[in-house]
Amino acid sequence: MQKLNEQQLDALAKDLDAIRDEEMADVGEKDANYIRGIVRLHRTLEFGGRALMPLGFIPPFFIAGATSLGVAKILENMEIGHNVMHGQYDWMNDPTLNSQTYEWDTACDSDSWRLTHNYEHHTYTNILGKDRDYGYDVMRLDASQTWRPENLFQLANLGLLSFFFQWGVALHELEAQNLRQGKITFADKKEFGKALVKKGGRQVLKDYIFYPALTLPVAPVVIAGNFTANMMRNLWSSSVIFCGHLTDDAETFDQAECEGESRGHWYLRQLTGSSNFTGPQWVYTLSGHLSHQIEHHVFPDIPAHRYPALSKKVQKVCDKYGIKYNTGSFASQYASMVKRVAWYSLPNRFNLQARAEAKAEAKAAAEAAKAAPKARRAGPAKVSAKAA
Numbered sequence: 221m222q223k224l225n226e227q228q229l230d231a232l233a234k235d236l237d238a239i240r241d242e243e244m245a246d247v248g249e250k251d252a253n254y255i256r257g258i259v260r261l262h263r264t265l266e267f268g269g270r271a272l273m274p275l276g277f278i279p280p281f282f283i284a285g286a287t288s289l290g291v292a293k294i295l296e297n298m299e300i301g302h303n304v305m306h307g308q309y310d311w312m313n314d315p316t317l318n319s320q321t322y323e324w325d326t327a328c329d330s331d332s333w334r335l336t337h338n339y340e341h342h343t344y345t346n347i348l349g350k351d352r353d354y355g356y357d358v359m360r361l362d363a364s365q366t367w368r369p370e371n372l373f374q375l376a377n378l379g380l381l382s383f384f385f386q387w388g389v390a391l392h393e394l395e396a397q398n399l400r401q402g403k404i405t406f407a408d409k410k411e412f413g414k415a416l417v418k419k420g421g422r423q424v425l426k427d428y429i430f431y432p433a434l435t436l437p438v439a440p441v442v443i444a445g446n447f448t449a450n451m452m453r454n455l456w457s458s459s460v461i462f463c464g465h466l467t468d469d470a471e472t473f474d475q476a477e478c479e480g481e482s483r484g485h486w487y488l489r490q491l492t493g494s495s496n497f498t499g500p501q502w503v504y505t506l507s508g509h510l511s512h513q514i515e516h517h518v519f520p521d522i523p524a525h526r527y528p529a530l531s532k533k534v535q536k537v538c539d540k541y542g543i544k545y546n547t548g549s550f551a552s553q554y555a556s557m558v559k560r561v562a563w564y565s566l567p568n569r570f571n572l573q574a575r576a577e578a579k580a581e582a583k584a585a586a587e588a589a590k591a592a593p594k595a596r597r598a599g600p601a602k603v604s605a606k607a608a
Contacts, residue, residue: 224541229484235537236487240519243526251523252312258299258505259316265292269449270431276441286445290452291506296325297457298508303524305334326453327390329419332412336392342520346465346493347473354465354472356381356388357397360564362472367567374565378462378558383451385458390420456506459554464513467495467556468573469546490517491538496531496547503550504528514545 224232269289276282301324303309309317316322323330336352344350348362355361358377360368381388393412398404406413427446432439464470471492478489494513504511505525512527515534522530538545548556563573 224484224488226482226484228541229482229488231484232537232541233482233484233487235540236518236534237483239530239533239537240522243519243522243530247311247523251309251525254523254525255300255304255309255312255317258295262292262295262300265289265295269445273431273442273445274435274438276445277438282441282445286448286452289445290449293325293449293453294456294506297453298460298510299505299524301325301330302508302510305330306338307521308523325423327386327416327420327423328392329390329415332393332415333389338520342517344478345490345517346471347475347478347489349475352392352395352397356392357395359561361466361560362564363568363571364472364474365564371565374561375558378561382455382458382462385454386423386450387420388458390416460507460510462557463497463550463553464495464510464516465493466560467546467553468560469544469556470495487518488543490514491534491543491545493517494546495553496545497550497553498547499550511550514547 265288269285269287269292272281272285272288276285301322304317304322305319305324307319310319319334324333341351341353346354348354348364355365358381359374360366360371394409394416395404399406399409427450428443431446432442435442473489473493478485481489491514494517496514497511499511504527509524509527510516512524512531515522515527515530516524518534519527519530535545537543560573563571
């Protein structure tokens with residue numbers, strides 16, 4: 221991770237806090253109108269998709285219906301559900317957009333998401349052994365993680381997790397790795413299991429029993445259309461989320477270096493552990509503006525549609541402190557993520573990327589050790605004029 225002294229970290233925190241305060245002071249009717257417009261668009265697309273689905277035995281109607289419903293599910297999960305549950309619209313006092321009561325259109329129970337994502341992931345972002353979103357317990361992504369033979373198949377795991385992402389997210393609180401290691405038992409997850417069955421069952425009932433039953437003569441077509449829409453949502457949302465933290469340039473952290481971290485250090489970890497991708501506005505909207513994952517992790521409760529404009533201010537702060545701002549096209553970031561998954565499926569001795577990283581870390585440590593005596597002779601480090 222980029223090294224900053226305590227004075228620089230304090231200054232970094234003040235700079236980012238000032239950006240947040242300025243932005244939150246401007247939040248108001250414009251943001252309320254934006255999210256209400258997205259909710260109306262979602263409802264229109266869902267109604268249109270479900271209305272077209274019974275005509276799905278005609279191929280153009282099937283494509284139109286499944287696409288409309290798939291986009292509706294993407295908007296609801298990404299731009300509405302995810303952002304609402306971060307409290308981005310709590311200030312509106314609208315009970316349908318309240319972070320603590322919102323229930324979204326996916327198999328994952330909202331309370332479970334608020335625990336595993338809002339708390340665990342955003343608190344412990346990319347800290348190995350603490351942030352279970354990093355690899356989702358099925359992928360090894362860092363040289364410090366123990367290699368096991370099953371890691372050879374993690375590209376297949378990536379594909380399966382992408383196709384069935386809503387169920388992977390729904391099962392996340394189960395803590396599969398801790399169960400395998402005997403750290404917890406199924407009895408410890410009894411209440412979670414009940415919530416999973418209730419919410420997951422409701423999703424299956426809605427998409428694969430209730431709506432098909434309303435159109436019984438063409439029920440198989442409706443089932444196929446709903447399945448297609450769910451796969452669209454799963455593939456898109458997983459791709460967006462994986463590009464946010466699993467790229468080559470997204471850094472990882474050990475628990476010791478983050479123990480008792482300051483606010484400035486937390487900010488630095490969010491900046492260096494996250495990745496953005498670029499694209500047209502419709503890509504930003506369908507990604508829930510997680511195309512700007514850096515801004516989201518620094519300012520999770522600011523309405524996400526503001527992130528593209530905010531990114532210019534954040535980049536200036538990164539430049540000021542010499543922090544790399546990790547961004548690129550969607551294609552390049554996705555390819556980078558896949559490459560990382562592939563390399564770390566191999567033991568370290570065969571992993572060229574891990575060996576290169578180890579050499580770079582050893583070189584940096586040697587340079588730091590060499591510079592230490594000079595620093596002691598020079599006295600306490602001072603913040604440069606650039607970083608003041």
